[in-house]
Amino acid sequence: MAQHHIDIENVFEGVCGLFPNLKPDEKEKMHRNFSCMHVRKGEIIYREGDKPAGLVCLSRGKVKLYKEGVGGRDQIVRMAKPIGFIGYRALFADENYSATAQALEDSVVCSIDKDVFMDILKNNAELTLHILKSVATELGFSTNRTVTLTQKHIRGRLAESLVFLRDTYGFEDDAKTLKVYLSREDLANLSNMTTSNAIRTLSSFSDEGVIELDGRRIKILDQYKLERISDLG
Template sequence: MSCCQPEELEMLSLVKTAQVYQRGQVIFQENGRPMGLYCIHSGKIKVMKVGGDGKEQIIRLAREGDLLGYRGLLAGNSHSASAVALEESVVCCIPRAEFFRLIEQNVRFATSLMQLLSRALGDAEERMLHLAYKPVRERLAEALLLLARTYQQQNQEPVSIPISRDDLASLVGTAKETTSRFVSEFRDEGVLQARGSLITILNPARLAEISTRYD
């Protein structure tokens, strides 16, 4: 919201609501009606869809400062995916009426939103391409690097990631058993440590090398 004027920020602070979500709680549901623009104040969120086979596919990870729900708002239809808390999170919601008023009154905000949509589309296209031609091992390395960027705090090294094997498999786009097998391989190679649902990245450079093998 850095493109907003002080009076606009003051107005938003008056109309926004904030809610605490525990791990596993739904912020908004796929096919649900958009109620407003969501901004993550703290925590980590997964944006996911459920396929016809009932399997979950994580299409995006979001963290502090990220916006959610804008696609359904702008398109005037239902949410195309669900947002679920990966950990305790505080999420603010700006009502849809105030969201559209802001777009009409603030050209910089509208332009920033279009740029955000453009980047999201580019990321989605790249992800579809990778799912189509990258082997699972390379996709897992890429997913672990994405998780490291999402969870890394300033100057934190190494990065520890609390994520279930189910969520990791949904992010990679493969079966849980396959994901667990490759996690074990990476552990044996000294690339990471895995203790229950906690993964610690020990050699990000090696993961980057594996993830870009087919680029």
């Protein structure tokens, strides 16, 4: 796949769009400490245990964040889309990364130097509060996810994942095909089940006319039914 040149100014403006409370001098400071790079499909952006060097932003592409689980089984804890940050939790908690970030497709990833960014936060309460709000919202999602992943049955969990992927990445132009192409294994790791069970359950959904499968293409035929399966657990 061709590696287009990165228009760093454009990318920087996009990233800044995520900060509603940035003063001009802060923006300037960030700009001077802003870097950008391509990552290829499958490439690891950082690993669980690595120390954050900056605030990382996904500008183009898709990234999965996963934790290595108990029996070597991975658990996908987040799916990132552009334009959005990844790895900020570790940065703000002043910890090492608690998950591994891997590109699901060719992507563009940027970084703002850690000290520079934390310095800006230390002097901009509105911005910090804005970020606090997002992190608090995400904590809500995470707690909720703990409950659904532990209490829903396999069909409910997989249906929830499909609904989640729809809400996160949306549809292709046909308004039915999910705009994300995961392996059955990734789908399983997102839904807390074995790959066999993800495959089996997808086939069931397909048999029931809820979805249509074509390799990794997933077309949602009956959203209402899918959401019902998700809600009933």
